Amino acid sequence: MSTMNSINTQLHTGLTTFYRHIHFLKEPFPFTLTYREADTLPEQAHAHDFFQICYVLKGSCHHYINNMEVMLYKGDFFSIPPHMTHRLKKVNGQEIWIAQIDFLPSFLQEELIHTDQLEKIIDFAYLHPLLNSAEHVLPRLHLRLESQQQVERTINRIREELEQQQPMFQLAVRAEMLRLLIIAGREFNEVLSGRENRNLFQSKKQALIKAIEYMENHFTEEIHLAEVAAIAYMSPAYFSSIFKVITGHPFxxxxxxxxxxxxxxxxxxxxxxxxxxxxxxxxxxxxxxxxxxxxxxxxxxxxxxxxx
Structure with missing residues (x-):
């Protein structure tokens, strides 16, 4: 997103730049596809109030997220939920080409609610970036070759639909985007087959479930977003975002x-x-x-x- 350099789109909080969706994503079709190369990687720490998923089409680069440094390679798929600080950095002498998709949760709200793959999608998109393991780098998903090919074909179809804009292209893009998330969700489910990864993941998921149960058991009392988010070990903004996707409603x-x-x-x-x-x-x-x-x-x- 070249327009991200505009000062009008930024809110500086310490060393982190915060980007608001109103400058990049417009209703009723809050969706963009951008390709990043070495010279256009966002190397400054930043966060945004919209959702972002990225796929490495070629090369490698550094990714700093969730207090971790992760090397990204061709075939890596990763998600950046709203309000999560991260940055990318090029590797000198290495090429890099990343497909970056930005969208609001509302873009797929109805489709997500009516799919039986919702839980897997949420697991990958929201909880996966929170995981951190001493032995395994988890805030990225390295796809199997077959899934890489499926993702690359899907991204190409999205690009073609956006370029050609034939009748009902928005519906076609939503369908392809849902396909993309389902592929990622299924791959992530395979990653969790290892005992350590599954135990680590379940601890995060149980905290989220416990927070929602707290709401349902204490709604007759004075209750605040910050206290519920703390139960889930999330920031209020992060919890609010994932909660809306799960339930279809704001907190x-x-x-x-x-x-x-x-x-x-x-x-x-x-x-x-x-x-x-x-x-x-x-x-x-x-x-x-x-x-x-x-x-x-x-x-x-x-x-x-x-x-x-």
Whole structure:
């Protein structure tokens, strides 16, 4: 993305540059494919609020991510989730050619929810970059030759669709992108066949599951994104991003939906006053409760009770 050099697209936080999607990815098709060579590698530490996956088509380079230095080679596939700091650095005398795909999670939200491969895709895309092992370099996925060929053909089809822009090309790109993630998810599942890798991965996954369970068990209490993210050993921004992909909803919306569902049960099954219902459901005041309840159900709490 050559436009990344524009100062208007950057937010400097310490030594890290943060890039916002609004300057690179436009709805309703928030997706780009860029090819990187040695002279265009992003060597400054940076993060972004969009998703990025990369595939090394030729050569090698350094990749610094998750407090690790990783050598990348032809056939390596890696993901950079939102808000994760990283940078690439060329190897003197070595060529490098990387296919870089940037997109928002919303680009594939509906397709991901309706595929039985969702769990494998999330495992690769969000949890894989967090792994760190003394014996194995995990924040990259080296594909088998057959998978390399499949990925390269898929990337070529994406490029052709973007260049030609024939009718329904957006739908075709989404289909090819989903194919790309499924290939990566399946390959990652093979990587986890080793006991050490699987145990390391499961510890990360269980922390995420524990955080979501905490939300579902404590939604009637005052609950904040930071405390839930801490349970998952993730930053609030990182947890928020993966949570939205898993559930299809932002953190606050999901908490409120749990509270509304609880309130619906109390309204139907008890004779509690509205003031007690909202308090028991986790809301702090009546006006906020009524607004949220109506947003989720289309009617006020009183009307909901009367309709029943």
């Amino acid at each position: 606050t919306f999901y908490i409120n939906s749990l509270r509304v569902k609880c309130a619906q049960g109390l309204l139907l099954q008890t004779e509690m006053k509205i003031t007690e219902v909202y308090s028991r459901s986790g809301f702090n005041n009546a006006s906020h409760f009524i607004d949220v309840f109506k947003k989720h159900t289309g009617v006020t709490p009183s009307a909901y009770r009367k309709q029943a």
